[in-house]
Amino acid sequence: MLSLWPVGKKIRSPVELALNLIRSLEVTTNLDRLAKAIKPLSQSLFFPPNVKGWDGGRAWINSSTLIGRSNFVVDLLGDGNTRFHGGPLDEWLKSQRITSVDRWIEWLSESLVAIPLQSEEQLRWKEQVLSTTGTNPWRAALITLSRNAKLQLS
Amino acid sequence: MKRRTFAAGTIATATGLAIDSTCRGRWMQTLASELRANASGSVRKDRVLVVVQLSGGNDGLNTVIPHRNELYRKARPKLGVPSSDVIEIADGLGLHPSLKSLEGILSDGRMSIVQGVGYESPNRSHFESMDIWQSCRHKKDRAPSGWLGRWISENGESERPDSLGVHVGSESVPLAFLERGVQVPSVASLEQMRLKAKLDRESPSGVGGESESSSMKAETSVGTDGDDTDPGLLSFVETSTNAAIAASMRLESTLAQSETPTGFPASRIGEKLQVISRLILAAVTTQIYYVTLDGFDTHANQSAAHEALLRQWSEAVAAFTSRMKEAGQHDRVLMMTFSEFGRRVAENASLGTDHGAAAPMFFAGPELPNLLVGDHPSLSDLDDGDLKFGIDFRAVYAAVIEDWLGTSSFKSLAGDYRQSALGLNLFQKRS
Numbered sequence: 001m002l003s004l005w006p007v008g009k010k011i012r013s014p015v016e017l018a019l020n021l022i023r024s025l026e027v028t029t030n031l032d033r034l035a036k037a038i039k040p041l042s043q044s045l046f047f048p049p050n051v052k053g054w055d056g057g058r059a060w061i062n063s064s065t066l067i068g069r070s071n072f073v074v075d076l077l078g079d080g081n082t083r084f085h086g087g088p089l090d091e092w093l094k095s096q097r098i099t100s101v102d103r104w105i106e107w108l109s110e111s112l113v114a115i116p117l118q119s120e121e122q123l124r125w126k127e128q129v130l131s132t133t134g135t136n137p138w139r140a141a142l143i144t145l146s147r148n149a150k151l152q153l154s
Numbered sequence: 155m156k157r158r159t160f161a162a163g164t165i166a167t168a169t170g171l172a173i174d175s176t177c178r179g180r181w182m183q184t185l186a187s188e189l190r191a192n193a194s195g196s197v198r199k200d201r202v203l204v205v206v207q208l209s210g211g212n213d214g215l216n217t218v219i220p221h222r223n224e225l226y227r228k229a230r231p232k233l234g235v236p237s238s239d240v241i242e243i244a245d246g247l248g249l250h251p252s253l254k255s256l257e258g259i260l261s262d263g264r265m266s267i268v269q270g271v272g273y274e275s276p277n278r279s280h281f282e283s284m285d286i287w288q289s290c291r292h293k294k295d296r297a298p299s300g301w302l303g304r305w306i307s308e309n310g311e312s313e314r315p316d317s318l319g320v321h322v323g324s325e326s327v328p329l330a331f332l333e334r335g336v337q338v339p340s341v342a343s344l345e346q347m348r349l350k351a352k353l354d355r356e357s358p359s360g361v362g363g364e365s366e367s368s369s370m371k372a373e374t375s376v377g378t379d380g381d382d383t384d385p386g387l388l389s390f391v392e393t394s395t396n397a398a399i400a401a402s403m404r405l406e407s408t409l410a411q412s413e414t415p416t417g418f419p420a421s422r423i424g425e426k427l428q429v430i431s432r433l434i435l436a437a438v439t440t441q442i443y444y445v446t447l448d449g450f451d452t453h454a455n456q457s458a459a460h461e462a463l464l465r466q467w468s469e470a471v472a473a474f475t476s477r478m479k480e481a482g483q484h485d486r487v488l489m490m491t492f493s494e495f496g497r498r499v500a501e502n503a504s505l506g507t508d509h510g511a512a513a514p515m516f517f518a519g520p521e522l523p524n525l526l527v528g529d530h531p532s533l534s535d536l537d538d539g540d541l542k543f544g545i546d547f548r549a550v551y552a553a554v555i556e557d558w559l560g561t562s563s564f565k566s567l568a569g570d571y572r573q574s575a576l577g578l579n580l581f582q583k584r585s
Contacts, residue, residue: 008388040346042324059326061391062340063398067347074351115388132353143351147399149391 008115008153011060014041024111026085040068073146101137113150198560204443206491210451214496214513222246225533233501252465255472266522270531272512272543283494288330290567303333305566319442322426339401349402412436418473421466423447427474454504491516512543523583549574557581
């Protein structure tokens with residue numbers, strides 16, 4: 001069995017954050033726009049700040065980049081070109097047999113987060129989703145997750 | 155007798171020792187802090203300090219120019235600024251012509267130039283020297299800790315709605331702001347601080363924790379107790395996230411009614427100072443703002459680059475101070491500009507200058523009693539081709555912390571620099 005020690009010990013780079021979402025949710029989208037969207041998160045593809053590369057680690061994290069990481073998720077979901085296995089999000093959810101918010105939250109915490117969310121945390125998450133009006137609960141769950149520190153770790 | 159003089163005198167009497175800048179005993183610091191605590195009436199919580207960092211090493215000698223000095227002409231045959239071009243500020247001393255926009259502040263008596271600032275055994279590496287200026291420490295410490303971070307950790311208070319410090323820029327938070335338990339928001343731009351897609355019942359804690367306040371407060375605890383193997387990556391990201399969301403929400407509500415101040419130059423430094431002026435005018439209670447302007451490492455073909463940078467800097471400073479003046483805020487907002495070192499006295503063969511030592515610092519904003527503080531470094535008495543420093547940068551910091559912010563400088567500067575600060579007369583009239 002692999003050691004659990006390294007889990008949650010590394011901060012995801014913007015590219016890792018993006019790929020994690022895209023792979024897990026089988027997303028296709030406007031890649032050019034995606035590449036540009038991670039720029040404000042302090043990582044321009046093929047354009048490191050110097051020959052040493054990106055500092056990485058804690059240097060990825062500051063108020064602006066954290067807000068940016070959440071906005072990145074919001075923008076990805078809101079982009080008209082974004083498809084989930086070629087279709088809209090609710091069809092993809094159906095194909096994954098995710099029919100309740102509970103199941104969706106469970107799935108998200110298993111698939112996108114390295115450090116498991118405690119049941120109490122999942123409960124608060126669900127409350128947040130259910131109390132949110134103006135956007136559907138599937139999207140609201142992802143946006144809520146985008147503001148959770150655990151999404152930034154791998 | 156000034157209260158500070160009195161306090162210093164009292165300690166000296168109480169201990170039977172004269173205080174000098176080398177005296178850094180912890181017991182003495184404690185005693186002095188106690189004395190200071192008794193006189194807390196002078197703490198100026200309404201005052202603001204804007205730190206402008208010129209990265210790369212600004213050529214001080216071509217900024218504040220001893221233009222009639224023969225040695226200057228000899229050392230700078232090609233890069234020397236002609237006497238006919240400089241903006242004369244004292245006999246034989248002139249500012250670079252591209253600093254024209256500072257003339258208004260100069261004639262208002264709202265500018266001060268501290269000359270020949272540096273430190274013992276100057277380091278000529280950008281990184282090392284910048285670390286020294288920002289941390290006030292010569293040796294690399296295990297834990298990154300900066301003078302402003304330590305000041306924030308000492309002066310933070312739970313009832314203040316905003317973070318005491320804010321970094322404006324897209325680069326990493328400067329070392330100056332780092333300290334265990336201190337989390338300073340980094341604002342790349344106000345636009346980038348806006349959270350898209352509001353969630354109902356949004357709290358600064360997101361889904362993670364309990365919501366307590368919706369403020370730009372960020373003096374929260376980072377990491378776990380005293381163990382420095384892993385200061386808790388998750389808790390670091392959690393406090394950062396809370397600080398970010400809180401800052402974003404606080405900014406949104408504070409800035410809702412305020413307008414963007416106009417009249418700023420279109421440069422990046424202009425934009426940054428525009429953001430800061432907007433925050434100040436929106437009555438955000440932050441006391442320390444920090445911005446950087448990069449590009450001063452002028453090893454080759456210096457003239458045009460240096461001129462453009464000085465112009466950008468001075469135009470932004472002038473726009474900022476005049477905006478503060480219009481709003482009647484100029485008496486409580488002080489700008490301090492520094493660079494990690496000056497450049498060598500002699501120009502090099504590539505029409506540039508290389509890393510040097512002592513250089514001037516600039517203050518602008520409130521009425522300042524003396525335009526020139528300290529003497530221009532000698533051009534004949536050099537240290538291996540570099541200007542010798544006459545004023546330790548920590549004495550300047552001490553003057554700012556003690557006299558401008560009205561707080562104690564011991565912890566922030568990791569030493570006692572009050573006596574040397576007193577001698578500067580940065581804020582007092584020369585007697």
